[in-house]
Amino acid sequence: MTATLARHSRQTVTRAPAARLAVTYRPARAMDVPAIVALINEYAARGVMLPKSPDAVAMALDDFIVAADHTGRLLGCAAIREYSPSVAEVGSVAVVARAHGTGIGRELVRRVEELAGCRGVNHLVALTMTPRFFETLGYAVVEKSRYPEKVARDCNGCARRFDCPEICVARYLN
Numbered sequence: 001m002t003a004t005l006a007r008h009s010r011q012t013v014t015r016a017p018a019a020r021l022a023v024t025y026r027p028a029r030a031m032d033v034p035a036i037v038a039l040i041n042e043y044a045a046r047g048v049m050l051p052k053s054p055d056a057v058a059m060a061l062d063d064f065i066v067a068a069d070h071t072g073r074l075l076g077c078a079a080i081r082e083y084s085p086s087v088a089e090v091g092s093v094a095v096v097a098r099a100h101g102t103g104i105g106r107e108l109v110r111r112v113e114e115l116a117g118c119r120g121v122n123h124l125v126a127l128t129m130t131p132r133f134f135e136t137l138g139y140a141v142v143e144k145s146r147y148p149e150k151v152a153r154d155c156n157g158c159a160r161r162f163d164c165p166e167i168c169v170a171r172y173l174n
Ligand SMILES: CC(C)(COP(=O)(O)OP(=O)(O)OC[C@H]1O[C@@H](n2cnc3c(N)ncnc32)[C@H](O)[C@@H]1OP(=O)(O)O)[C@@H](O)C(=O)NCCC(=O)NCCS
Pocket: 043, 048, 049, 091, 092, 093, 094, 095, 096, 099, 100, 101, 102, 103, 104, 105, 106, 107, 127, 128, 129, 130, 132, 133, 134, 136
């Protein structure tokens, strides 16, 4: 029991430096592609995100926001994916495990919302296995069938379309 408590307290202490990370948020660059793909695919291997290829990320680079530490190392990413002039998806939201709980995920989503605003998009949707995260950011759970563009583009060809583990959440921007 003592050992468990000691381990737990060491883990708690190691989170403190992460909370003081100096984080830079910026549009993604070509040099970020390998780190973005590695981060997303690490979570995809655990079944919490869908995998992405380097080509898919490179082709959508203008849609990605990244968070980096003071050495330039990737801490997280998120992307906008436009379905129509007014509706877009917030996707590829991922933060490296050592920086979880430090507000990076929240800030990445906020920046994607800002990008959406700049592009004239006022309705954001996410397909996620962690709806609670999005609910804390003001999103509400909705029926996926409300977004036929998404269903036509991604769901119809998916092997898991009748057994989809993802929850649809959405938010209207002011
Ligand atoms: C989900 C994820 C992006 C959150 O990033 P993060 O930087 O740890 O989150 P934040 O610190 O910004 O937390 C923002 C809020 O969401 C909540 N939250 C964070 N992760 C959560 C989770 N997995 N489940 C439920 N709530 C969560 C936090 O408690 C916080 O709420 P609060 O402000 O009321 O305290 C991160 O855990 C991750 O990369 N997970 C693996 C990939 C994934 O599931 N991506 C999301 C779906 S595309």
